[in-house]
Amino acid sequence: MEAVALDHTMLALADPTRRAILQRLGSGEARVTELAAPFAMSLNAVSKHIRVLERAELVQRRRAGREHILSLNPKPLDEAAAWIDEQRRFWTANLDALERALADYED
């Protein structure tokens, strides 16, 4: 994944409102007003959050007349998970090597 794309994805995930929006979109597409309803903030604020999610390409917009229908795009989520998993594999591999070295030392 492009570094800047990861930046955008991780930043988008670093806010509880945006995570809640993603979670909501997990059960199906929704209009802006529907997405905004649960939150104690203005529609405009939610609209801005949606733009952050769009920048990260976590969310796609489709216009149907005056309504904008948002839907989830899981790919950046996959790529963020892949980055984390790679780090964890790398880290545990090095830990294992350390343990083997210690075992050798103890012999």
Next chain:
Amino acid sequence: MEAVALDHTMLALADPTRRAILQRLGSGEARVTELAAPFAMSLNAVSKHIRVLERAELVQRRRAGREHILSLNPKPLDEAAAWIDEQRRFWTANLDALERALADYED
């Protein structure tokens, strides 16, 4: 995971310098100066990045004389990965339900 902890973790991961620091720490602990060496920015800037990683508890500090030794703490990484995986499971479950509904409809 606490929402605010996830906020801190995701935000910490949303910067290429900090991700590189984590990657470096994957292969073993390091001093501040060592961590800063690869980057074209001041030591102070890297010191700040480290504080962001510490706030997220992705990194731990141990003092040895005048040196501060940083090491990786993978737990927040695990919890971030768990959040993402949960979303993906939820999402694919709903997609599957949708597909089943479509299959029924087509019958």
Next chain:
DNA sequence: TCCATATTCAACCAATAGGTTGAATGAAAG
């Protein structure tokens, strides 16, 4: 046509991020 609805745009604001430089602290080494 006129009004209501859905949404964004624009301007503003306070707080935070991400960087700089310069000074302070504190340990090590000569």
Next chain:
DNA sequence: CTTTCATTCAACCTATTGGTTGAATATGGA
């Protein structure tokens, strides 16, 4: 001791976030 090394603290700067309110735009419906 005095100097060097490792690191943070403090102040500052600019850009971005995350929110607000008010106006603009565009579609739908009576």
